[in-house]
Amino acid sequence: MPHATHANAALTPRAQLRLARLIVDHGWSPARAAERYDVSWRTAKKWAERYRDEGPDGMHDRSSAPHHQPNRTPAPVVRKIVHLRWKQRLGPVEIADRLGRASSTVHAVLVRCRINRLTHIDRATGEAIRRYKHERPGDLxxxxxxxxxxVPDGGGWRYVGRKQGNRNRAATPDLPRNKWRNPLGxxxxxxxxxxxxxxxxxxxxxxxxxxxxxxxxxxxxxxxxxxxxxxxxxxxxxxxxxxxxxxxxxxxxxxxxxxxxxxxxxxxxxxxxxxxxxxxxxxxxxxxxxxxxxxxxxxxxxxxxxxxxxxxxxxxxxxxxxxxxxxxxxxxx
Incomplete structure (x- = not known):
């Protein structure tokens, strides 16, 4: 599937194809074609080489991410991080301390796995919340x-304060009492x-x-x-x-x-x-x-x-x- 042109691209895929055809099909030099489209000669040469190798299908931007990342966190460590996050709901600092890794590395793994926030995880088990709703009224x-x-006569402590609330409770008739005969609410x-x-x-x-x-x-x-x-x-x-x-x-x-x-x-x-x-x-x-x-x-x-x-x-x-x-x-x- 073609990639969309990024926001800072100087050329659209259509313009890139035209530039490449000037060099490959019409014999223009990379410098002359680059001047025509107001880009560097290296850019013109890159699209010309893509066109020679892949044809019109090669005229789309590609990811700049490297194909190989030797410093990427090993898969076994990622699994341990995910396990501690889901099952014990630990934060990046605690996980990093247990695994001997940098907390920034742990956080990056959590973000990549989309579990950097726990709002969607059940607090008691660490499992994903399963929501349900029955289809008809009365099913459950x-x-x-x-x-x-x-509330004692005269109002409770939430509105009249502790001191007055205790007085109101003591003055309210027919309230249960504890073993010291003090009135209970x-x-x-x-x-x-x-x-x-x-x-x-x-x-x-x-x-x-x-x-x-x-x-x-x-x-x-x-x-x-x-x-x-x-x-x-x-x-x-x-x-x-x-x-x-x-x-x-x-x-x-x-x-x-x-x-x-x-x-x-x-x-x-x-x-x-x-x-x-x-x-x-x-x-x-x-x-x-x-x-x-x-x-x-x-x-x-x-x-x-x-x-x-x-x-x-x-x-x-x-x-x-x-x-x-x-x-x-x-x-x-």
């Missing part, structure tokens, strides 16, 4: 529990469900994460999705005790759902719901001042509606999640 739902400290357990295809979310707030609560949330979520024309087929959860119970498996069997588990100690497997939890915290839980836990929970349904129906989602083409449900008219409002 993700479930998990997000734990949040409850308590925990709000948000049982969250995300549809893999559409990213539509379903959330319930509870006081625990028991197997009974998890099973009840699954039943409610499946019914909620069914009202929107979605039949749930599989559910993906982590290895929490509530999801490993017999009650959870029985509930899935009754609903006709196949339960699936993430790999142990690998939250990335359930990354879609982990990312939703971050959005939930930033967009609702800690977005503004709430004077009590009841006030914060009262704002949750409106935020979920905004997320599902109006918020553009970057992972699905900046559309709102609800638009990806293939349900009956009228369910999107």
């Amino acid at each position: 739902i993700h479930v998990d529990v997000k734990k949040l400290g409850r 308590g925990t709000c357990y948000l049982h969250t469900v995300i549809d893999d295809h559409s990213r539509v979310a379903y959330v319930e707030a509870h006081d625990d994460e028991t197997k009974e609560t998890a099973a009840a949330v699954l039943r409610n979520a499946v019914a909620w999705f069914a009202d929107r024309g979605v039949t749930v087929k599989r559910v993906l959860s982590d290895n929490g005790s509530c999801y490993k119970s017999n009650l959870w498996n029985q509930t899935c069997a009754e609903l006709g759902i196949t339960p699936k588990k993430t790999r142990p100690y690998r939250p990335q497997t359930n990354g879609k719901i982990e990312r939703f939890h971050r959005t939930l915290a930033e967009g609702w839980a800690f977005k503004k001042f709430y004077s009590s836990e009841a006030a914060r929970l009262a704002a949750l349904p409106a935020w979920i509606h905004e997320y599902n129906h109006h918020r553009p989602h970057s992972a699905i083409g900046k559309h709102s999640p609800i638009t990806r449900l293939d349900n009956l008219a009228g369910h999107h409002s």
